[in-house]
Amino acid sequence: MTEEGRRRGRDESEEERADRMWVELIQEVRVAQTGVQILFGFLLTVVFQQKYARLDPADQAIYIATVVLGACATGALIGPVFLHRLVSGRRVKPQAVRLASRMTFVGLLLLLLTMASCLLLILRVATHDGYVPYLVAAVVVWYLICWYGLPLWARRRHPAPPDD
Template sequence: MRDEYENDERDGTTGPKDGRNETQVERADRQWQELVQEIRVAQTGVQILFGFLLTVVFTPHFQGLSQTDKTLYIVTVILGSLATGALIGPVSFHRIVSGRRIKPQAVAWASRLTFVGIVLLLATLTSALFLILRVATHNELVPWLVAGVLTWYLLCWFILPLWARTRYTTEDTEDGKEK
């Protein structure tokens, strides 16, 4: 992990390289609050989707599905369960380590869990869309439609942010220096 702090030789304090006037603890608090806001958005979506998926097995139509569709359903439910676990994980992590003065490490681990949760949410949404369109339409175009939506998700969730990160981040700003 990149060192985002530098020592000020004049007074021996540590400050952020990004120009913010905050201590390492204040930075961890801010990053935690930002992460919690991000998690709330993803958590709500995955919990609603997962709740819906859990009810499908109890409908009369489920018994009439082909074995392939039932297997796809089971995979989708498992993916949804894993995504839910990863996106709720940061809350449990924070609760268990709270008061141990390891907030920067807790933020790092919570961030990793959130990223894994987002990837699992991507897989869950793709799998659920494939299952629903397959059952609803029996159309040969379903894989192509799902691939198009998956491409959209990848563009919005990963490609565009990575492009912006590369485009608007320079070596000078990474080092905390003004251009």
């Protein structure tokens, strides 16, 4: 490894870096995919429960929005797999990694919205109390801190070295 490579952390070509980043991205997506698919599967069963017909129209609208958000999150998080299949062997891995990373980011945002609306629906049905929106807002803030705030703080605290 060269002295410059030691300073930058890795001595790898653009293709090697793209390969490494792809593997890391797919590992991350696997975690999110599993969660969103389980949640989405659960959501699909709710409409077939007897209690669904007794939900007030607002709760039914929240349910529909939650299912649509879950479907969109699932699509965005599975998208990188299809992207890889369709562009594999075309020598565009660095570009594919960037696009898949954006799709994953969007998928995680949609997952956040899905989880928030699912929590809103469940707590509204379970409690019928006025504090539910505040509790959901607190949980969303917690997710934003864990998923975005802390990573952005770490990124700012430890910036990447400039490329030469």
